[in-house]
Amino acid sequence: MDLVLFDLDNTLLDGDSDFAWAQFLIAKGVLDREVQEAKNIGFYEQYKAGTLDIFEFLDFQLAPLARHPRAQLDAWHREFMATAVAPMITHKARRLVREQLDRGALVAVVTATNSFVTGPIVREFGIAHLIATIPAQEHGAFTGKPRGTPAFKAGKIERVDSWLESIGLYHGSFSRSWFYSDSHNDLPLMARVTDPVAVDPDDTLRVHALGKGWPVISLR
Template sequence: MSLRPKVTLFDLDHTLLPIDSDHSWGEFTQQIGWTDPVEFKRRNDTFYAHYIAGTLDVHDYVRFAVEAIRVRDQAQYEEAHARFMREWILPALREPATALVRQHQQAGDTVAIVTATNEFVTRPIAQAFGVAELIAVELERGADGWITGEIAGVPSMRGGKVVRTQQWLAARGWDWLDVETTFYSDSTNDLPLLEQVDHPVATNPDPRLRTLALERGWRILDLFPKT
């Protein structure tokens, strides 16, 4: 039996949620009139297709995705995000996912969500899961204290998830060998972190990850059908 502290990491979109919160936020901004319903949808769908294919330029995407927030103030954003949570996110929470998070928390694991979606969209979602530790794309702030549209530091995407998780561990006085790590993810975009941890779990995996998990003997967990 391992005496190392247990750290359990969760991807968010299509892993704990049956939807992509980043793409859904974009659709929501169309719904409330913050973005052009035709041009924004075209670009949003194109960026999402690049993400699925593993070819997304995260810096270009974040500039695009947060523009509707950047040109508004924090009060407007918070009001809109509260509505987004009520209408889009809370109806998408599934008991198998929330129960899995609780199971690890009740076992005494240190639990974190590690996502390529930005902190503004995902922090309230992490809170809805009862998870305080969030490793997400952090947004640069200008002299006025509001976001600029650029990313601060290393984006938590693909290999960046390993870097950011390493930084998060170091802030707690840990290295990889000090802890027993588990990571749940649906996507081959997360292959670098899946290969880094002690226990990779292909969760609602995309076809490429399912094939790879079968080849490598990784655990496969289907919490809910992919949509």
């Protein structure tokens, strides 16, 4: 059996669900546009530059989850899926995922975006396993803080290893392993697998991938 890992934002999706979720809440009037939109754009630019403080960002991104009941959040998310996420899902991405599942690979999405936002998206692709940043909960309500290590940069390796251990496997259980990503932030995990694939990569990742002889593909 092979291991196939996918990044989500700007990889399987033609867009960034983390950024889009905050913009969606701003458009709904849940977040203040004047203050929050500038912060959202600023964090996204830091992510692309590789300078993002993940904990500072999570304080921003998870806070709205703690302010509203789960039923309201779920209702907003259903609307978000229909209006913002559905247009980001390309036929090429669906086909690649289906090919990997059909051939019997163990497939998972590994994303820094929190599991509340990404869980329904990953299920839409038919993928059973999600390794994401986890929003902490107490008494059934979100606290606005992350639980455990965020699935970001080298944290993705730690989280993947913990997930594999939880199902009785480890990295050496697979003769081949793939990780598909668009971002230079994912270079630690890409260097860990046998078959890294750059998908519509940012400029830094494209240069690195070409220098290493990694495949560069587009799902758009």
